[in-house]
Amino acid sequence: MSTRITIQPVTRIEGHAKVTLHVDEDGAINGAQFHVIEFRGFEKIALGRPFTEMPGLMARICGICPISHIIASSKAGDMLLGVRTPRAAVLQRRLLTDAQILQSHALSFFHLSSPDLLLGFDAPPSKRNLFGVAETDVEFARAGIRLRQLGQRIIEGVTGKRVHPNWGIPGGVLGAVPGELRDEVLARLPESYAAMDDALGRAKRWADQYAPEIEGMGNFPSLHAGLVGADGAPDYYDGKLRLVDGDGNVVAPGLDPRRYFEYLEERAEPWSYMKFPFYKPLGYPNGMYRVGPLSRLNVATCMGTERADREFVELRQRGGGAVNASFHYHLARLVEMVGALERMERLFADPELLSADVRSRAMLNEEEGIGSCEAPRGVLFHHYKVDGNGLVTSANLLIATAQNNLAINRTVEQAARRFVKPDALQEGMLNRVEAAIRCYDPCLSCSTHALGQMPLVLELVGPDGTVRDRLQRE
Amino acid sequence: MNRLFVAIGNPLRGDDGVAWRVLDRLRLSGDRLHLHQLTPEVAAEIAPYAEVVFLDADVEAEVPVVEPVGDATAASAFTHHVSPAAVVRAARLWFGFAGNAWLCRLPARDFEPVVPSSEVQLLR
Numbered sequence: 001m002s003t004r005i006t007i008q009p010v011t012r013i014e015g016h017a018k019v020t021l022h023v024d025e026d027g028a029i030n031g032a033q034f035h036v037i038e039f040r041g042f043e044k045i046a047l048g049r050p051f052t053e054m055p056g057l058m059a060r061i062c063g064i065c066p067i068s069h070i071i072a073s074s075k076a077g078d079m080l081l082g083v084r085t086p087r088a089a090v091l092q093r094r095l096l097t098d099a100q101i102l103q104s105h106a107l108s109f110f111h112l113s114s115p116d117l118l119l120g121f122d123a124p125p126s127k128r129n130l131f132g133v134a135e136t137d138v139e140f141a142r143a144g145i146r147l148r149q150l151g152q153r154i155i156e157g158v159t160g161k162r163v164h165p166n167w168g169i170p171g172g173v174l175g176a177v178p179g180e181l182r183d184e185v186l187a188r189l190p191e192s193y194a195a196m197d198d199a200l201g202r203a204k205r206w207a208d209q210y211a212p213e214i215e216g217m218g219n220f221p222s223l224h225a226g227l228v229g230a231d232g233a234p235d236y237y238d239g240k241l242r243l244v245d246g247d248g249n250v251v252a253p254g255l256d257p258r259r260y261f262e263y264l265e266e267r268a269e270p271w272s273y274m275k276f277p278f279y280k281p282l283g284y285p286n287g288m289y290r291v292g293p294l295s296r297l298n299v300a301t302c303m304g305t306e307r308a309d310r311e312f313v314e315l316r317q318r319g320g321g322a323v324n325a326s327f328h329y330h331l332a333r334l335v336e337m338v339g340a341l342e343r344m345e346r347l348f349a350d351p352e353l354l355s356a357d358v359r360s361r362a363m364l365n366e367e368e369g370i371g372s373c374e375a376p377r378g379v380l381f382h383h384y385k386v387d388g389n390g391l392v393t394s395a396n397l398l399i400a401t402a403q404n405n406l407a408i409n410r411t412v413e414q415a416a417r418r419f420v421k422p423d424a425l426q427e428g429m430l431n432r433v434e435a436a437i438r439c440y441d442p443c444l445s446c447s448t449h450a451l452g453q454m455p456l457v458l459e460l461v462g463p464d465g466t467v468r469d470r471l472q473r474e
Numbered sequence: 475m476n477r478l479f480v481a482i483g484n485p486l487r488g489d490d491g492v493a494w495r496v497l498d499r500l501r502l503s504g505d506r507l508h509l510h511q512l513t514p515e516v517a518a519e520i521a522p523y524a525e526v527v528f529l530d531a532d533v534e535a536e537v538p539v540v541e542p543v544g545d546a547t548a549a550s551a552f553t554h555h556v557s558p559a560a561v562v563r564a565a566r567l568w569f570g571f572a573g574n575a576w577l578c579r580l581p582a583r584d585f586e587p588v589v590p591s592s593e594v595q596l597l598r
Contacts, residue, residue, distance in 0.1 A: 063510060111514055130514065131560075134568055142568045149515035163510045 004461010005422060005430075006470050017442075019412055019433060020459050023422045023468075032413035034405070034437065036274035046395040051080050051369065051386050055168040058382065058397075063163050064107065064443060067100040067155060068375030070168035071237070072382040075371025077170020079258075080386060082365035088355035089172035090237070095347045096155055096167075097236045097373065098340035103151025104376035105293070105333040105340075108441040109199070110144020113330055116435050117206045121213065122428035140202070143195035147337070150188055154344070157181035172359035182348045189345055193307070196338050200311060203331045207318065210327065216418030217436035218326030218411030221246020223279055223289035225403070226296035227257065227374050233304030234296040234339075236374040242299040243279065243289065248321020251279075257372035260381050260398065277403045288406035291378025292440060293332035298322040305346075308339035326411055326439040333441070364390045375400050377441055401442045411436045422460055425469060476524040476573075477504030480558075483531050484510055489582035493529035496580060512556050514564060521569035528558040528575070531582035543575035 005021035022031035042061055046054065055073040059066035071093050078085050115128040118136055127135075134141035152162045158177050159165030167174055207214065225243045229235035240254030255263055266275040267284050278287030289295075297303075298319075303312045315331055316323060323332075347353055370383045378400030385394040415436035420429045460469035479500065485491030494508050504527075507519065512528075520526045528543065543558045556564075558577050565571035 107514075131563070131567075134564075138568055145515050145518055145564075145568070148513075149518055152513075152515060 004459050004465070004467055005416075005420065005425070006459015006461065006467065017437075018459065019416075019437075020461055021416045021420060021422070021433075022461055022463075025463065027423050029413070029416045029420060029422065032409065032416045033271055034409045034412045035272045043395045043397055046384070046392045049392050051077055051364075051384055051390050051392055052170055054382070054384060054392070054395075055170070056166055059164045059168075061397075062443060064104050065100055065375050065377070066164050067096045067168075068373055068380050069382070070165070071097060071373045072371040072375075072380045074168035074170055074173075075373065076369035076382045076384050077371070078360075079369035079371065080364060080366045080384070080390070081170050081360070081362040083171050083360035083362045085172050085360055086355075086357050088176070088352050089358040089360075091347055091350060091353045092158065092173050092177060092358060093168070094237045095177070095344060095353065096158060098344045098347070099151045099154035099158075101151075101236065101340040101376050102337055102344075103148045103155070104441075105337045106144055106148035106151065108376075108438075109203075109330055109333050109337075110141070110147070112441070113435070113438055114140070114144070116431065116438075117203075117210070117330070121432050121435060122426075125427060125431070128431070140198070143198065147192060147195055150185070150192055154181070154185060157184070169359065171361060174359070176356040176358060177354050179354055182354070185344065186348060189341060192341055193338075196334065196341065200331075200334050200338070203334050204314075207328065207331055212418070213432065213435070214325045214327040217415050217432065218407065218439055219324055220410060220414065221322075221324050222407055222410075223251060223282070223287070224295035224298040224322055225279075225289045225291050225379060226299040227372070227379055228254070228300055229304070231304055232301030234300045234336075234374065238373075241372075241379065244299050244322055246322055246324050248298065248319075257379070257381065258370045260370070260372070261383070261396075264398065264403075266398070266402070272405075274402050274405050276405045277398060278406065285406055288410070289403065290326075290407045291400050291403045292329060292376075293336050294323060294326065294329045295378065296374065297332050297335060303335065303339045305339050305342035307342055308335055311335040311338060326407070326436070329439045329441070364388075377401050377443055378403055399443075401440065404440045404442065408437060408440055408442065411439070422469075425460070476522070477502070478507060478520055478523040478526045479504050479529065480507045480509060480512075480516070480520070480526065481529045482509050482512060488584045488586050490531050490585050492531050492580045492582055493578075497529055512558065512561050514556060514561075516556075516561050517564035517571075518569050520561065520573075520575075521565045521571040523571075524573040526562070526571075526573060526575045527578060529578045529580060530558070532579035533582055535579040535581045537581060539579045540576055541579070543577045 006018055018035050020033045021029055024030040055070045058069040058073040061069050111130050115133055118133050156162040159167035223243050227235045227239035228242045229239045241257050243251040245251050263280050264277055265280050266277045268275050278284045279289050303309045368385050372381045380400055381398040383396040384392050387393050415433045419432040459467050462468050479497050481493035481497040483490045483493045485494045543562045562575045
């Protein structure tokens with residue numbers, strides 16, 4: 001008789017989920033599902049609201065990456081107005097995109113994933129947290145907090161709030177960057193670069209140390225997608241969507257993100273609130289693609305900044321044509337944090353960043369608006385249709401974590417087959433399944449536009465459908 | 475007194491925002507921080523203060539209660555948001571916080587996005 005294992009809740013991720021592992025009569029894992037069990041429905045909430053409200057409303061989807069939702073929403077609004085956004089506003093949007101990359105990735109790497117990496121996947125659960133990390137290395141824990149604090153401080157310094165700011169609007173942004181913020185941030189950069197050098201050194205050692213986890217936590221060929229600029233570097237604010245395959249071959253060199261619906265499609269499954277986007281030309285589920293830090297570095301040819309370029313070259317050597325081991329999302333996140341620091345340094349050197357010319361005004365000129373950008377977890381699309389009064393008649397949000405949904409499910413199955421022994425369940429086995437999910441730093445609140453943290457439940461289920469074992473963490 | 479008040483909550487969700495509104499009306503001297511939720515980096519921000527007062531909505535509070543923030547004894551998951559005890563513990567361990575910390579638990583009942591009920595009682 002086969003069995004089903006359920007992990008619920010999955011811990012140290014954002015949102016609510018559970019994992020079901022199916023076990024056959026011989027006691028082997030023969031299937032796995034990653035269920036997202038929360039729902040909010042922002043696409044419905046938006047209906048009938050003025051498009052001018054969308055940036056402020058959509059910011060509420062997420063407390064970690066509200067800036068990305070504001071920017072994608074504002075860009076859709078720019079399109080509805082039919083205006084060219086002032087350069088100072090674009091610089092400001094780029095600055096906050098980088099600040100958000102910094103704070104979000106710091107949270108993922110230092111707070112959520114480093115306990116496994118520093119203390120080991122089999123360390124006692126009571127120790128696998130930032131306090132446990134600090135008991136081992138207080139400087140490392142402190143550096144993570146300081147880096148996240150810097151990103152949050154920039155967001156707060158520009159917008160007045162660190163979470164859910166009233167800042168982005170169709171046509172631009174609401175205010176100028178205060179000059180004193182530039183001095184404050186530049187003064188903290190040397191400390192931040194030093195912290196990143198240390199973190200990268202550790203992450204590279206861990207990448208050499210955890211060979212079984214690299215092999216068994218989402219190591220498979222797939223498409224990778226991300227926005228790139230004309231120079232081949234990731235373009236977090238704009239750019240064209242490039243896709244490469246698992247060998248690094250370019251599948252699509254530069255798709256227009258405003259035509260995303262022509263090449264991306266979403267499929268629903270009855271066992272999860274999170275949809276399953278796929279690349280249309282390859283069909284479902286063969287059109288599985290990954291997005292986010294690792295995929296951005298796989299589709300790019302450079303990072304466009306000196307320090308990050310050095311790390312980029314090194315990271316890409318960990319794969320053939322593309323780096324397919326999802327474990328390396330961690331390292332990719334750090335490379336992106338370095339790039340974000342360097343780009344912010346450049347942006348603060350541009351005097352126009354402080355300009356007060358940050359808004360273009362117009363009446364409604366279009367009936368359809370699409371905005372895209374790279375959120376910390378991957379490319380994000382906001383798509384609105386409006387009536388003649390500017391009220392939203394249709395809203396579609398294509399979120400990064402959802403775009404990784406097929407890959408996350410494949411990763412869970414691979415990790416379960418590799419690490420879980422159903423007849424001798426140990427906590428460390430299940431933690432590896434969770435850690436495999438955490439490679440993607442999934443934000444289920446965003447991807448179902450839903451509410452909450454991400455605890456996880458794991459259930460072991462037999463072929464007759466009965467639950468044989470269950471592990472739950474709050 | 476080198477004092478910091480930290481109000482926690484969402485002012486758009488009824489009583490969840492009671493801490494913000496109470497803090498806005500407090501006449502005590504000190505710096506003020508309005509947050510939707512506590513996050514790990516708040517540990518660095520409270521460290522320089524001699525006294526920190528967290529204000530938060532609490533469905534279990536019948537009346538406003540002020541109590542010392544204990545050290546977090548059980549290890550916290552320390553994810554995207556954390557408890558006052560975890561923030562204080564982190565501040566002491568990693569950022570040299572040597573002050574006193576208090577938690578003011580404010581009665582809260584209704585979290586719908588409407589005019590808060592508890593606030594009317596509290597401010598009366």
